[in-house]
Amino acid sequence: MxxxxxxxxxxxxxxTAVINASAAGVLAAARAHRxxxxxxxxxxxxxxxxxEESLFDLSREPATAIAALRRLPGSAxxxxxxxxxxxxxxxxxxxxxLEVFRAHxxxxxxxxxxxxxxxxxxxxxxxxxxxxYPLSVIHIPKTVDNDLARTDFSPGFGSVAKYTAVSVxxxxxxxxxxxxxxxxxFVMEVMGRHAGWIAAASALAQEADGSGPPHVILFxxxxxxxxxxxxxxxxxxAREGYCVIVTAEGLAIHNPALxxxxxxxxxxxxxxxxxxxxxxAPYLAELIHRRLGVRCHYSVSDYxxxxxxxxxxxxxxxxxxxxxxxxxxxxxxxxxxxxxALRRVAGSRQVRWDIEAASLARIAHQEVTxxxxxxxxxxxxxxxxxxxxxxxxxxxxxxxxxxxxxxxxTPLRRVKVARRLPPFDNGMP
Numbered sequence: 001m002x003x004x005x006x007x008x009x010x011x012x013x014x015x016t017a018v019i020n021a022s023a024a025g026v027l028a029a030a031r032a033h034r035x036x037x038x039x040x041x042x043x044x045x046x047x048x049x050x051x052e053e054s055l056f057d058l059s060r061e062p063a064t065a066i067a068a069l070r071r072l073p074g075s076a077x078x079x080x081x082x083x084x085x086x087x088x089x090x091x092x093x094x095x096x097x098l099e100v101f102r103a104h105x106x107x108x109x110x111x112x113x114x115x116x117x118x119x120x121x122x123x124x125x126x127x128x129x130x131x132x133y134p135l136s137v138i139h140i141p142k143t144v145d146n147d148l149a150r151t152d153f154s155p156g157f158g159s160v161a162k163y164t165a166v167s168v169x170x171x172x173x174x175x176x177x178x179x180x181x182x183x184x185x186f187v188m189e190v191m192g193r194h195a196g197w198i199a200a201a202s203a204l205a206q207e208a209d210g211s212g213p214p215h216v217i218l219f220x221x222x223x224x225x226x227x228x229x230x231x232x233x234x235x236x237x238a239r240e241g242y243c244v245i246v247t248a249e250g251l252a253i254h255n256p257a258l259x260x261x262x263x264x265x266x267x268x269x270x271x272x273x274x275x276x277x278x279x280x281a282p283y284l285a286e287l288i289h290r291r292l293g294v295r296c297h298y299s300v301s302d303y304x305x306x307x308x309x310x311x312x313x314x315x316x317x318x319x320x321x322x323x324x325x326x327x328x329x330x331x332x333x334x335x336x337x338x339x340x341a342l343r344r345v346a347g348s349r350q351v352r353w354d355i356e357a358a359s360l361a362r363i364a365h366q367e368v369t370x371x372x373x374x375x376x377x378x379x380x381x382x383x384x385x386x387x388x389x390x391x392x393x394x395x396x397x398x399x400x401x402x403x404x405x406x407x408x409x410t411p412l413r414r415v416k417v418a419r420r421l422p423p424f425d426n427g428m429p
Contacts, residue, residue: 021317024324044056145193204394
C-alpha cells in the first residue's frame with residue numbers, strides 16, 4: 001500500500017481565545033480520515049515553520065491532548081506576522097514552501113488567519129499551480145476584529161465581545177460606586193483596527209433598552225467631533241455623576257498634531273490614531289481632564305481581551321471547532337482556494353449556522369466595517385439591529401478546568417519532525 005499524503009496546518013497573525021479550538025477541529029476531522037490522510041503537521045511560528053522546515057507531528061499527540069487543545073489560549077504552535085510577500089516580490093519564499101511540501105509529501109495546506117492570510121493562501125495556490133505541484137489550499141477564518149468578508153461572524157470575535165461586555169459592566173459598577181469622591185470618568189480602549197465591532201460589543205453591558213453604561217462609544221467608522229464628544233461627556237456627568245467611555249483603537253480624529261510620528265491617512269482625508277499603540281484612551285482621558293477638570297482613569301485591554309479563554313463564548317468555541325472540521329472535509333472533497341464561511345440560520349431563537357465554501361478571491365484583503373445601520377443616530381451607541389446581531393454570539397460558557405484556583409492549560413507534546421532539507425535564510429535576524 002502506498003504512503004498516504006500529509007496535511008499541513010499553520011496559524012497566522014494575532015491569536016484569539018479560540019484559535020486552538022479550530023486546530024482541535026482540524027485534528028479531530030483528520031483522525032476520522034486516517035484512511036486518506038497520512039500525518040498532520042503544524043508549522044512552528046506559523047508560516048515560518050514551513051520556510052524553516054520546523055514542523056510538529058500532530059499525529060503523535062494523544063487524544064487527551066487534542067481534547068485539552070480546544071481550551072488552550074494563545075497559539076499552541078506559535079503564530080507569526082512574517083511578511084511572506086508575493087510570488088513576484090519574494091519568489092524564494094514560495095520556492096522554499098513548495099520544496100518543504102514536496103520533501104514531506106504535503107498535499108493539503110490549511111491556513112488559520114484573517115483577511116491578509118486569505119491573500120497568502122491565494123499566493124501559495126498560484127505558486128503551486130505555476131510549479132505543477134498538486135496542493136489543495138483552504139483558509140480557516142479567525143480574527144477578533146470580525147472584519148472578514150463572506151462570513152456572518154469570525155471565530156474569535158464572540159469571545160472578545162463577551163470579555164469586553166463583561167469588563168465594561170464590572171468596571172462601570174466600580175466607577176459608579178466611587179464617583180462622588182474619586183474617578184468620575186473611565187475610558188476603555190479596545191482592539192478592532194479600523195472596524196468598530198468590538199467597541200460595539202461593549203454596548204451589550206447596557207440594559208436591554210440601551211440604558212446605562214457605557215454612556216459613550218467611539219467608532220472608527222464615525223469621525224471624531226471633539227465639541228460634540230465633550231458636550232456628550234459633560235451632559236452625562238451632570239445627569240449620572242459619572243461617565244464610562246469605550247473607544248476603538250483605530251479612532252478617526254482630526255488632529256494631526258496629536259502625535260506627529262503616528263497619524264496615518266484614513267478614508268476621506270481623516271487621520272487616525274495608530275492602531276496597536278494604545279493612544280486613544282490616554283488621549284481622551286487627558287482631553288477630558290484638561291477641559292472639565294474631573295478625575296479620569298483609562299484602561300487599554302490590549303492582549304487581555306484576546307487571550308481571555310476563561311470567559312470565552314460557548315458559541316464562539318463551537319464555531320471555531322466546526323470551521324476547523326469543515327476545512328478538512330472541504331480539502332478532502334477537492335475544494336481549493338475556499339474558506340469555510342458561517343451562515344447564520346434565520347428565524348432561530350438561538351444562534352445556529354450552516355457552513356459554506358466561500359471563494360478566497362472575494363475574501364482576501366477585504367475589511368468589513370460596522371454598518372451605519374448598526375450605529376445610533378448620534379454616533380455614540382448601537383441600534384437594536386446591532387444588538388440583535390451581537391447578543392447571540394456571546395451566549396454560553398466553555399470554562400477550562402481549574403486547579404489550585406487557576407485555569408489549568410495543558411500544552412501539547414509538540415514532537416518535531418526530522419528535517420530533510422538544508423537550512424533556509426529567511427532574512428530574519
